[in-house]
Amino acid sequence: MALGIGNAGSSGSGEILNRIEYDARAGRFFRVDRSQNASGDWETNKVEMKTPLTLVYDIENIEVGWVKLDKSGVDFRMVAIGENIGPRPEGTDMNGKPSYRQGFRLKVYSKNLLGGVRTFAHTAQCVIGQMDSLHTRFSTQFPANQGKVPVVTVTDTLPIKSGQSTNYAPVFTIDKWIDRPADLTAPARAEAPKPQAVPSTGSGHAPPPAPKTAEPADMEPEFA
C-alpha cells in the first residue's frame, strides 16, 4: 500500500522525542543525543549506528505529511497514514525553494541501542521509496500479526544515482513480529484504519452536456 504522500492536513502527535537520523548521501544511521552542558545549553551529539541495524518500527502508526528542516527550525505537519495531508504549507528557503517537503515520521524502538523510543523521519525520495516498499510488506503481513510490531533490520544500502550525485537508500527487511513493547504505546484510535480503496475512474453513460453561461476559462481552475 502506498504511503499516499501527496494530498494535506494537520499537525501530528504532540510528544517530543529524541530522534535517529539517516544520512542518505553517506548511507549511514546516527543516534542523535541531546543533552545540557554545565552552562545549561543544549548540545547535540551524533553517534553512528552501523548496519545491520535492527530496531522495532511502529509502522502501524506511521505519519505522513509536510516537513520543514532548515536553519530556522523544524516543523512537522503530519497526519496518520491514509488521511489527506493537504496542500504544501507556504514558505521558501534562502534559495527560493519551498521550505516544506513531503516526508514520513514514525517511532522506532530499541532499549539497548536507543534507550527506548525515538522518532525517525525523512524527506529524501530514495528513503521514502524504501519506506513505501516496507509499508507495503507490512500491510501484507499485518493482518496475521494484529497487536504486534515488526522487528526491522537495515541490511544494506542501495545506491541511487541522480545526475552526478549518488544517494544511498536503506534496504529494510522485516525479520519477525513481536508483542508491542510497553514503552512503544500506540496512539488512541476510534477505529482501525480502513484500507484505501482504488479510486474509481468513471462509468455510466453521461448525456450530452448543456452549454455553460460563462466561459470555463474565467472560472477558478479545479486543479491548481
Added chain:
Amino acid sequence: MMNAFEQHGIGHLSVSQANLFAAAPALYVMERLLGHRGGVGISAHRGTAAEHGIERGLFSPDMPVSECQDAALKEFDRLTALCAGANRDKEREAIPGIVETALAELRQYGAPSRPEGGRQHKIECRLDGVPVPVIGYLDFVFGQSGTIVDLKTQLALSSKIKEEHARQGALYQHAHGNYEMRFAYTTPKKIGVYVLENGRQHLEALRQIFLRMERFLSVSKDPKELAGIVCPDYSSFYWSDPATRAKGLQVFGF
C-alpha cells in the same frame, strides 16, 4: 546537472510512456530506450482512421455521415497499405459503424474548438517532482459546455474508463482548469460516454509512475544494462505483434 530523463535523451514525457512503463517495463526499455519500436497494430490504425472520419463530421456538422465514413475508410487503407494481418478485414468493417455511432452522439455537443495549427490541441504540464514536462494531445474540446472528449474506438464496449485512460484524462483536466473530462468509448453499434472521476488521484498515480520511471532510469545511463534487469511478459497484449515479440527475443535473449 542532468536528470535521469535527460541522461537518456528524454526531453519530455507522455501518458503513453507512463502507461507503457507501468504495464510493460521491458517493452518500454526496448522501444523507448533502445529504439527498437514494434509495429503499430491494425487496431490502432482502425482507431486513427475512425477518428479521422469523426473529426471531419464534428468540424463540418452538415457533412453527410457517408462522406465521413468514406474519409475514414480511405485513411485506414492508406495507413494499412503495408500491414498484413488476419484481422485487417474485421477492423475495416467496424469503421463505418463506429463513425456513425460516434457522430450520432457527439454532434449533439456542438462544434468543437479548432486546434491552433495541427489536428489536436497540444498541452504541456509540469508535475511536482518530475523534472521534465509532460506533453499530451486532446482530441476534442467543446468550449461552450466546458467539456473535453477523448475518443476511444473499440470492438467491444468498456463499461467504465480504463485506469490508463483515467491517468490520461487527469492530465488533460490538470491542463485545462475547470473543464469536465469525458471519454467516448465507441463500438460499431454502441457508445458509452463516461465522465472522469477522482481526477486528482489519477493524476497522482501518473506522477508516481513518472517518479518511479526516473528512479529506474537513474540506475544506469546504459539502456542495455537496464534491459538486463527487466523481464518481458510475452503473454501481455503489449507483445501481441509477432514482429515485436521477435525483436524482444533478440533484445532479451529469451
